[in-house]
Every structure is written in C-alpha cells, then in structure tokens.
Amino acid sequence: MIKFLDLQKINAQYTVELKKAAIEVIDSGWYLLGAFNKQFEESLAAFNGSKHAIAVANGLDALRLILRAYLELGILKEGDEIIVPSNTYIASILAITDNRLKPILVEPDINSYNLDFSKIERSLTSRTKAILLVHLYGKLSWSEEFESIANKNNLLIIEDNAQSIGAIWKAKRSGSLGHAAGFSFYPGKNLGALGDSGAVTTDDDKLASVVRALANYGSAEKYINKFQGLNSRMDEIQAAFLIIKLKFIDHENQIRREIAQYYISHIKNENLILPEGETGSICNDLSHVWHLFVIRTKKRAEFQQYLLANDIQTLIHYPIPPHKQTCFKDWNSHLYPISETIHDEILSLPISPVMTIEEVKMVVDVVNKWQF
Numbered sequence: 560m561i562k563f564l565d566l567q568k569i570n571a572q573y574t575v576e577l578k579k580a581a582i583e584v585i586d587s588g589w590y591l592l593g594a595f596n597k598q599f600e601e602s603l604a605a606f607n608g609s610k611h612a613i614a615v616a617n618g619l620d621a622l623r624l625i626l627r628a629y630l631e632l633g634i635l636k637e638g639d640e641i642i643v644p645s646n647t648y649i650a651s652i653l654a655i656t657d658n659r660l661k662p663i664l665v666e667p668d669i670n671s672y673n674l675d676f677s678k679i680e681r682s683l684t685s686r687t688k689a690i691l692l693v694h695l696y697g698k699l700s701w702s703e704e705f706e707s708i709a710n711k712n713n714l715l716i717i718e719d720n721a722q723s724i725g726a727i728w729k730a731k732r733s734g735s736l737g738h739a740a741g742f743s744f745y746p747g748k749n750l751g752a753l754g755d756s757g758a759v760t761t762d763d764d765k766l767a768s769v770v771r772a773l774a775n776y777g778s779a780e781k782y783i784n785k786f787q788g789l790n791s792r793m794d795e796i797q798a799a800f801l802i803i804k805l806k807f808i809d810h811e812n813q814i815r816r817e818i819a820q821y822y823i824s825h826i827k828n829e830n831l832i833l834p835e836g837e838t839g840s841i842c843n844d845l846s847h848v849w850h851l852f853v854i855r856t857k858k859r860a861e862f863q864q865y866l867l868a869n870d871i872q873t874l875i876h877y878p879i880p881p882h883k884q885t886c887f888k889d890w891n892s893h894l895y896p897i898s899e900t901i902h903d904e905i906l907s908l909p910i911s912p913v914m915t916i917e918e919v920k921m922v923v924d925v926v927n928k929w930q931f
Contacts (some may be wrong), residue, residue, distance in 0.1 A: 560872060561871045566911055571646055572913070580799035606732070613767060625770065637660065640661045643664060665678050667695075669902065676708065696853050701736055705827065720742050725809060738761065756793045760891065773788040777789075815849040819849040819871075830856055832863075854906055866929075873906050
C-alpha cells in the first residue's frame with residue numbers, strides 16, 4: 560500500500576535527534592515558554608524573513624490571535640468585513656467568526672483553487688478592512704495585481720500560511736508577504752510537529768506584542784492581565800522537535816516539487832484535470848511547496864475506489880465547502896458554484912518527501928490506466 564502520507568517514515572528520518580531533544584526537554588524541568596520556544600521563534604523568523612515569530616498552540620489560534628490583536632489595537636472593530644476564499648478549510652473562517660467579524664466569501668479561480676483576485680473589488684464595501692489570503696494546498700496565492708488592489712483599498716493582508724511554509728514570491732517567503740501570517744504545524748503539514756502547534760509572523764512590533772500577550776492569558780507581565788486573553792502556547796517539546804525539522808524544510812519541499820513535476824509531466828489521463836502552476840525551486844521567483852497534489856474528476860468516487868483497489872491511498876481536501884456546513888446553516892442556500900465544483904471533484908494523490916521514485920512511478924502508471 561502506498562500511504563497518502565507516511566508520518567512514521569517522515570519522522571523516522573530524525574529519530575535520533577528527536578529522541579535526544581525529548582530527553583533534553585524532560586531533563587530541563589521547564590516545559591512552557593522556555594529556551595526551546597525562544598530558539599524556535601528566532602529560527603522561524605530568520606527562515607521566513609520576518610521580524611517577529613510568536614509560537615502558539617495551533618494554526619487556528621494563530622489566525623484568531625492576529626484578528627483579536629487588531630481588534631485590541633483598534634485597527635479592526637466587531638462587524639468589520641474580512642474577505643476570505645469560499646473554498647478554504649473551515650479554520651480560516653472560524654478565526655473570523657470567533658472574533659465577531661464578518662466573513663465575505665469570494666470564489667476561487669477554478670484553475671489555481673486560490674482566491675480569484677478579479678472578484679475582490681466587486682465584494683468590497685465600506686466595512687471591508689482585510690483579506691485573509693489562503694495559500695491553499697501549498698500553492699502560493701499572490702500577484703502584483705493583488706497587491707495593488709489591497710493597497711488601493713487600504714486593506715490588511717493576513718496570510719493563512721498553514722499549508723505553504725517555504726513558498727516563495729520574488730525572493731520573499733509566504734508568511735512575510737502580508738501584514739501578518741498564521742502557521743500550522745499540525746503533524747501532516749510540510750513542517751509538522753508531533754502534536755498540535757502553530758505560529759504568528761509579522762514585522763509589526765505592536766501587533767507582535769499584543770499577540771504574544773493575548774496568547775498568554777492576556778499577560779505580558781506575570782499576574783498582570785492587560786487583555787482578556789487565551790491560553791495558546793507551544794509546548795517546549797514541540798518547539799524542540801520543530802527546531803530540528805525546520806532545518807530540513809527546504810530540502811523536503813524540493814522533493815515535493817520534484818514529485819509534482821513528475822506527476823504533471825507523466826500523468827496523461829484525459830479523464831483528469833491536473834493542477835496548474837510552476838513547480839519551481841527555492842531559486843525561482845515563484846515556487847510552490849505542494850502540500851497537496853490535487854486533481855479533479857467528475858468520477859471521483861469511482862477513481863478513488865480504483866486507486867484503493869490498486870493499493871494507492873488518497874484523501875479528499877475537502878468534501879464539504881464551508882457554506883454547506885451545519886455550523887454555517889444561514890449560508891446553506893447561498894450559491895458558490897465554483898467552490899461546489901471543486902469540493903465535489905477534487906482528490907489528493909500521495910505526495911511526501913519520503914515517497915520513493917518507484918512509488919511515484921507506480922502512482923502514475925495506475926492513474927494512467929484508469930478508464931471509465
């Protein structure tokens with residue numbers, strides 16, 4: 560069986576270092592907000608080209624905290640509108656609604672699956688204050704046109720960088736392109752912890768200070784609570800693990816690019832729609848990191864069963880669009896046809912830094928033989 564993502568094999572590459580780090584944390588007797596946390600923040604900021612990195616409990620909290628900090632700073636106020644792609648993972652939207660801000664769902668481009676920049680301006684109102692831009696599936700979502708629209712309308716740009724750590728636009732990393740960014744280090748991400756973890760990056764000193772306090776019960780000084788904050792802190796043991804794995808992220812992302820390029824070059828089945836986009840490298844002006852390799856077909860269920868019967872595991876990211884979820888029942892009758900097409904047809908093929916060339920070739924061979 561070719562696993563969709565073999566986390567045991569991925570982490571086995573670093574077993575010796577991970578076990579050594581775990582012992583160091585255990586023996587230190589310091590398990591929160593310690594030396595490993597500080598070192599990871601410094602390493603992530605340096606890697607990402609950002610002035611600040613704040614380690615938090617998970618990716619959803621990272622986005623929640625950014626928006627909450629803008630509220631505390633008076634830059635946003637309750638009821639303000641935030642543009643967000645209609646086909647994103649629901650966490651992007653939950654971060655908005657949790658802060659009593661209003662999500663404005665905008666359809667994606669059917670080819671890139673990222674936000675369709677040409678549709679932004681028609682969705683703007685006097686209450687629109689920010690764009691929560693999602694680099695979905697590890698494909699960087701950015702353009703000069705987008706920057707121009709955001710700047711012209713004085714909009715904050717908050718990057719949901721949960722799936723795209725290491726992606727590059729003209730020598731800058733995703734997560735350093737906008738005003739602030741949220742990262743997820745969920746185990747299945749390109750940079751995955753061995754549990755939940757996340758981070759915020761920004762060049763804004765005031766925002767960083769408020770985010771850091773909010774994540775620690777609203778306290779920048781022990782027992783003095785300036786804000787009604789959260790408990791959202793990265794464990795020392797996860798920070799220690801991520802310090803190790805961050806050293807290899809560019810290398811692992813490049814393997815993903817090479818697999819994506821092989822798929823794009825060799826999958827010739829006319830029943831499938833392959834993702835668009837340059838695979839690139841860390842030296843290119845545009846470089847995606849291929850967290851997922853997502854194809855489309857109108858016969859998804861049959862195709863998925865066919866692959867499983869041939870020992871290839873796949874997943875669907877994501878089967879139900881946010882506006883069709885029960886938790887957003889007021890939106891259930893709204894029409895987002897492009898999102899619905901994407902959610903009905905997409906299927907993610909295996910892609911990971913530990914796939915062998917034999918496994919990649921087997922996937923291509925089996926995919927090319929599929930008929931319906």
